[in-house]
Amino acid sequence: MSCKTLSCLLLLISSYAILGFKIPSIDFEMLEEQGFEVSIPDEPGIQRVFYMLQVDDTCPALMDYITEAVNGSWVSRQKMSLQNNDKLQISLLVQFNEEIFEKSETKVILNKRLLTTRDFSSRSISFPSGEGECQAFLAPQQQTKRCKPAQTIVSNGRRACQGELIFEDNFSEAQLNKSTWKHDIRQRMYHVEEELVAFDDAVRNSFVKEGELHIVPIVASEVTEGSFKLGDRCTAVESPDQECNIAQGSFYSIKPPVFSAQIHTRDSFSFKFGKIVVRAKLPKGDWLFPYLMLQPVSTYAETHYAKQLRIAYARGNAFLRTKKGEDISGSHLYGGGVVWHHGNAVQFLKDKVSKTHYGDGFHNYTMIWQRDKITLMVDEEVYGELYDGLPFFNEKCFIIFGVTVGGFLNFDDSILEKDVKPYKNREPRAALSFWQHRDAWAPTWGRQSAMIIDYVRVYAE
Structure with a gap:
């Protein structure tokens, strides 16, 4: 030099x-x-x-x-x-x-x-x-390397060099790093049913084992006896009265039929523009839906209908087709943005169909977020580029990982044949109907129903 x-x-x-x-x-x-x-x-x-x-x-x-x-x-x-x-x-x-x-x-x-x-x-x-x-x-x-300034902005506002690793978790510790990750604790069945799950921080629902993070949805043992109260542990922001408690004896309400986990880095790490790589095995099982996504810091992980950059998702169902015959099962991968506008979702998505379910093995899911483009990749192969919807994501975002069940947007009644789903999203007793038909969906769950994450890495871009 x-x-x-x-x-x-x-x-x-x-x-x-x-x-x-x-x-x-x-x-x-x-x-x-x-x-x-x-x-x-x-x-x-x-x-x-x-x-x-x-x-x-x-x-x-x-x-x-x-x-x-x-x-x-x-x-x-x-x-x-x-x-x-x-x-x-x-x-x-x-x-x-x-x-x-x-x-x-x-x-x-x-x-x-x-x-x-x-x-x-x-x-x-x-x-x-x-x-x-x-x-x-x-x-x-x-020896030091020449720094080419990146457009990435990290949580504390500092600038980084292009290609610099600015965040990493290999889940190599015995337990989840609680200074990095926080749990979302609340039930998701408020108003008319949105998602048929309660997120909790119980060890059975999220744990680290042999260098991998496991997020495990578990079917409840019963749903009708007594009331459901999360108390001071509840993290709900917008509707705590509904999301933290379910009163005993409500006509349309039962306790959550499924318990799962959702974690986030809102309080520890966020960034604007960059490349995020998640190596994960997605969950398999009817009506399961994984969350690998980014969300703006102006919202909370618990925000209802928040804008989301979905790094990747594939539905848990092994077999699922729309009224038009389109395969939307777990062999169909999606990624992109979701924006809620006046209560309705506007989606900016790209997709890729595989011969096998994305829950059959590990894959590298990559989103490269730039000022003028979002690039989506799986196993180093580009399957989509997005140019629309970027102005909605003009602030730092944090990371969210989770596994949910059902959901208005995730499993839209309007695109599915009648009686394909064991419930209808907007029925007052949707959760009860889902529970009563558990003999149809519960057997499709098992060890493969966990989402397993090997690592997450964020690079400056």
Whole structure:
């Protein structure tokens, strides 16, 4: 790497610095015959420090990349001995709370003591244009890559480099990381039935096992005895009276026939524009529906009829056709956007039909969200590009994973033949009808009814 190249690199990175943080003064110490060291004191928020040191404008330049503070300081120790009248130029980049700050100082040595210091704060680093190019020594594992700014904006507002991994969960811990993921806890059968499920945080409905997240829908043991109350655990935002409780003895209401889980990153991570990859095995079973999606931060995971970017979905049914004969079973994959307008859904979708159910194995589901286009992929194959509906998604979105049952939009009565479904969406006793016909759908459920997620990764785009 030449000094000229490094200068351009540092200029590019430092251009993202913002005001509000001042790099502390650089401390300098001679180490007799052992060289010298430079350091800055640690402060909360400093994440890493990059030093470049040059003596008397000569080459090679010395570079050091420090990833952790030692005894309260970010220290670079060098074995080069300094002589009288040596001029040491110190340039450093400091990553502070995801932003980059730059500082340069020049120190002159007289009788092995510091004579003068010139401090240049927040400026670019310049190098002499002498003969040839100055080669800077840097260990291979410390080499930095040129950052091409991405359009992606992360939760805290910072900018990222194109291709940078900005979020990842491999579910390698023994339990779900509760600082990253929060559970949606409420029942979904309010007003006329919307979805025939209650989301809960019970271990039986969501757990991590052998590096994979399992979201498991479970049929209730009974639905009529007693009332259903979630109490203070309920996360409902818009209709807590209806979503947190079901009164005993209601004519049209029963307790939820199915319990499942839905988790989200609203409080921990969101982004605007980027590439999200989810490796997952979708659930199999009649009337099951997976949620792998993004939702705007202006909403809550519990928001009724929220705008959604659906990364991918395939219905759980092994066999399901519309009145027109279209196959909408689990072998038919969809992805795209859903926008609710005056209570009605407007869908911007692309699809791909497979010979097998998407719940038969793991697949990589990818959505590349850009300003002017959304690209949908499965197993690295592009199956659709969307240009419509993007203005509806002009803010950061968070991640939602879940498995639900039924739903107005997921299984639309108007496109299915009469008596195909064991219930009608808008019937007052839809949940009861669904429950009473469980002998027809429950046998299609089993171990394959869990949605299993291997990992989720988000890259800047």
